Amino acid sequence: MFVYFSLWAFFCFSFSFFYNLSTEVRAHEHNKEDVYELSESREVNVYSYRQPQLIEPIINAFTEKTGIKVRTIFASKGLIERVAAEGRNSPADLLLTVDISRLMKGMQMGVSQKVRSPVLEANIPKQFRNGDGYWFALSLRARVIYASRMRVPQNTITYSELSNPEWKGRVCTRSGQHSYSLGLISSVIAHEGVDKTRQWLRAVRGNLARKPSGNDRNQIKSIFSGECDIALGNTYYMGLMEIAKKDTGQRKWAKSVKILFPDANGRGTHVNVSGMFMVKDAPHPKSALKLMEFLSSEEAQRIYSGVNFEYPVNQNINPSPRVRNWGELKADKLPLDHISKHHRTASELVDEVGFDEGPY
Numbered sequence: 469m470f471v472y473f474s475l476w477a478f479f480c481f482s483f484s485f486f487y488n489l490s491t492e493v494r495a496h497e498h499n500k501e502d503v504y505e506l507s508e509s510r511e512v513n514v515y516s517y518r519q520p521q522l523i524e525p526i527i528n529a530f531t532e533k534t535g536i537k538v539r540t541i542f543a544s545k546g547l548i549e550r551v552a553a554e555g556r557n558s559p560a561d562l563l564l565t566v567d568i569s570r571l572m573k574g575m576q577m578g579v580s581q582k583v584r585s586p587v588l589e590a591n592i593p594k595q596f597r598n599g600d601g602y603w604f605a606l607s608l609r610a611r612v613i614y615a616s617r618m619r620v621p622q623n624t625i626t627y628s629e630l631s632n633p634e635w636k637g638r639v640c641t642r643s644g645q646h647s648y649s650l651g652l653i654s655s656v657i658a659h660e661g662v663d664k665t666r667q668w669l670r671a672v673r674g675n676l677a678r679k680p681s682g683n684d685r686n687q688i689k690s691i692f693s694g695e696c697d698i699a700l701g702n703t704y705y706m707g708l709m710e711i712a713k714k715d716t717g718q719r720k721w722a723k724s725v726k727i728l729f730p731d732a733n734g735r736g737t738h739v740n741v742s743g744m745f746m747v748k749d750a751p752h753p754k755s756a757l758k759l760m761e762f763l764s765s766e767e768a769q770r771i772y773s774g775v776n777f778e779y780p781v782n783q784n785i786n787p788s789p790r791v792r793n794w795g796e797l798k799a800d801k802l803p804l805d806h807i808s809k810h811h812r813t814a815s816e817l818v819d820e821v822g823f824d825e826g827p828y
Contacts, residue, residue, distance in 0.1 A: 511537045512755045515547045516564040518742060522776050523564065526768045533762070536755050551579045556749045561756035564606075566742045569647045571603040572808045580745035585757060591764035591782045595803040596741060605741035605804070606763055607778035609702045610797050611652045612737060613728040614688050616697045625728045627656060627738070630698075631671030637827070639675045640687045640696035644818035648684075648702060648740060651807070653814035655738045655800060658807045662817070670821045679826030685709060685718065692721040702740070703727065703797075707777025707790055727794045736800035742778065 516523060520542050527538045541547075541560075548570065551558050563574060574580040575598065583601040596605035613625050630639060642649060656665045677696035682689075687699035688709065706727060712718035729737045744763065750756050762768050769780040774788050779797055786792065818824065 509752065510535060510755055511539065512561050512752055512759050513559045514538055514540045514562045514564060514759075515551065515560045515747075516540055516542050517544065517547060517566055517570070518542075518564050522772075525775060526763065526771050529767065529771060530759055530762045534758060536758065538759065548574050548577060548579060551747055552577050558747060558749060559751065560747045561750040561752045562744055562746055562759060564742070564744050566740075567647045568651060568741055568743070568804050568808050569811060571598075571741070571743045571745060572811070574745050575602040579748050581748045581750070583746050583757065583760065585761060587761040588764055591761075591769075591784075593781070593783060595801055596781050598805055599803075603743050603745040604760065604764065605743040605781045607742045607769075607772055607776065607781055608739045608797070608799060609704050609741070609778050610729065610737045610739050610799070611648065611700060612703055613730055614691055614699045614701050614706075614725045615728050616691050617724060617726050619697045620726075623726075623728065624732065625698075625730050626734065627652070627730045628668065630675065630700075631668050632675075635675045635698065637675065637677050638697040639672065640677050640690045640699040641680050642682055642684065642687065642700075643680045644669075644823035645815060649680075649700070650811055650814045650818070651740045652700070652738050653817065654810040655802065655807045657810040657813060657817075658802055659735060662813060665814075666817055666821065669817055669823060673821055673823050673826075674828050676827040680824050685721070688721045688725055689717075692724040698728075703779075703791070703794060704777040706794065710790065729795055729797060731800070732796075732798050735802070736798045739779070739797075739799045741781070741804065742776075 520540070523540070527540065530536065531538055547563060547565070551560050551563065554560070563580075565571060565574075580602045583604075588597065588604055592604050596608070597603065615625075629635070644650070644653070653665065653669065656668060660668070677690070684701035684705040685708075687701050688705070690696050691699055706722055709718040709722040731737055744760060746753065746756050746760065764782055766782060766784055769782040769785040772778070773780045773785060773791070777788065777791055779787050779791065
């Protein structure tokens with residue numbers, strides 16, 4: 469009898485012990501997120517290619533709203549390489565940059581990580597984010613045509629028309645090897661194929677007024693001086709020139725041109741982006757994700773578009789009044805992921821046709 473009682477007592481003790489243990493394990497698994505939240509400090513380290521005055525208002529709004537501190541390092545170049553060199557010891561959580569080529573470079577160098585967020589996917593259209601979540605756009609900059617108000621009566625144009633004989637000696641642009649130019653050429657390849665793009669590029673070279681040089685502001689200055697009648701450029705430069713100090717002459721240059729949105733009645737105008745990605749070994753991924761989601765929010769997008777003269781990527785927000793005055797943007801809907809695959813081929817074509825050597 470005593471033996472049976474002892475076995476029964478042992479069975480009851482064992483059941484109670486393992487039940488309580490399994491309950492503790494389930495409770496631990498249930499509370500893993502809470503434990504993680506407590507273990508991660510409420511801060512985000514940001515490496516940014518974007519100028520401080522463009523993002524500080526948004527960063528301040530984020531910290532005020534969430535209490536999460538943001539530490540930012542600004543540099544005009546080398547940040548992606550810095551993250552790669554720092555490896556797992558990098559303090560960076562998030563990288564902000566301009567141009568799709570840099571976003572793709574971060575992915576190709578293996579310094580970005582996949583991010584899945586219903587908030588980001590709802591706020592950012594599919595064509596302006598990587599399909600696997602390696603990068604997300606924050607704003608759009610359209611690659612448009614600056615046209616002389618005095619010498620160009622038309623108000624519509626296509627990229628294809630830049631190769632027409634009527635524009636011989638009347639086109640200005642910056643180097644074909646600049647990332648802005650390569651982005652546009654890549655989009656032409658994506659739509660038209662390599663052979664047609666080669667023919668187009670040769671014809672555009674023949675229409676150049678001079679050897680490609682300078683930045684986008686220089687192209688507007690060249691139109692003002694009469695050196696050319698049309699030029700390729702990004703929209704936001706117009707905003708920067710319209711508010712420039714009077715003694716620089718840039719306001720006069722800006723007033724001499726109008727903006728034409730190429731292919732507005734067709735496939736849409738080519739756009740490049742500013743964007744972000746979470747660093748592969750981000751030490752504060754939860755806080756970094758909160759900042760990413762905030763940057764895509766209506767509140768942040770409204771601030772962003774008001775200071776940088778770019779188009780909000782969040783379609784619920786209208787561009788600033790100054791940007792709206794330039795006209796409606798109908799952006800090319802081809803995914804930037806697809807366009808960027810042609811970047812190397814675009815660069816090779818620029819060299820092949822001798823584009824940067826100037827007109828024939």
